[in-house]
Amino acid sequence: MKLRMNITYCTPKGTEAAFHSDFMPAGAVMLLMEDMQQNSRVVQTEILDQYETEWTLKELRAYMKELETEPHHVRLFADGGFEKHTGRSGLGCVVHYEQNQKEFRLRRNREVEQLASNNEAEFAALYFAIDILGELGVKNQEIEVFADSRTVMMQMSGEWPVYEKELQYWADKTDDLIKEFGLTVLYTHVDRKQNKEADQLASQALKKIEIDSTIQK
Missing domain, CATH: 3.30.420.10 (Ribonuclease H-like superfamily/Ribonuclease H)
Incomplete structure (x- = not known):
């Protein structure tokens, strides 16, 4: 499965900008999302699949864990x-x-x-x-x-x-x-x-x- 991210970034002075990623493997998205959680300037994140269904990071972690035992x-x-x-x-x-x-x-x-x-x-x-x-x-x-x-x-x-x-x-x-x-x-x-x-x-x-x-x- 491939996912894309919508990210809102805010500078210390309050200037915001939105960034949209290309579709990437689910594992890469999870690593990026976990890393961005540690950055207080990332004020909003959204994970979407090819059907425009939104995923939470918790759901993504559960999916990746399930993949360990499934083909x-x-x-x-x-x-x-x-x-x-x-x-x-x-x-x-x-x-x-x-x-x-x-x-x-x-x-x-x-x-x-x-x-x-x-x-x-x-x-x-x-x-x-x-x-x-x-x-x-x-x-x-x-x-x-x-x-x-x-x-x-x-x-x-x-x-x-x-x-x-x-x-x-x-x-x-x-x-x-x-x-x-x-x-x-x-x-x-x-x-x-x-x-x-x-x-x-x-x-x-x-x-x-x-x-x-x-x-x-």
């Missing part, structure tokens, strides 16, 4: 593959996250049928990956999603419209899941080399090689 700093890589001659698809995802001051990497894939195209497989892979976050208990935070499908990343971020009915179906399902988990998603398009692990998992699914593992990094 956070989530980075998700997804990829889908499609075999036109068989109508089979392979979905692969890699989830990097932190929990209890340790780093983890989850790898999982799945073979599915009844998809119509490679683009649909790419959308299905993203839904598959987001659904796994629910199993991990990732809720009410900002996550990063990476994929080598420019179509999926641009359409899910709202930069491109979705015209195909089957792709709109997956986009809506994924958005519903994101809302259910209270997530804010940053979508980033990467090249295939940067997404090779998820790509390999999707290929293994097509070969009926099932992968489901979580390791500490």
Whole structure:
């Protein structure tokens, strides 16, 4: 989660000025707010999230404390593959996250049928990956999603419209899941080399090689 601050500063002679920060990670905001509490010239502070909901410092501390035991700093890589001659698809995802001051990497894939195209497989892979976050208990935070499908990343971020009915179906399902988990998603398009692990998992699914593992990094 990222937050921004509105700050009112007053000089010893009574001149006041208001300052507004950019959005920053919650941890950085908490440190700054705690430091400014010690400065008597900071007469008013306000913490706001991306929905313009105001947070108190006490609430922010509680949120950061909760993050110590829940999965956070989530980075998700997804990829889908499609075999036109068989109508089979392979979905692969890699989830990097932190929990209890340790780093983890989850790898999982799945073979599915009844998809119509490679683009649909790419959308299905993203839904598959987001659904796994629910199993991990990732809720009410900002996550990063990476994929080598420019179509999926641009359409899910709202930069491109979705015209195909089957792709709109997956986009809506994924958005519903994101809302259910209270997530804010940053979508980033990467090249295939940067997404090779998820790509390999999707290929293994097509070969009926099932992968489901979580390791500490």
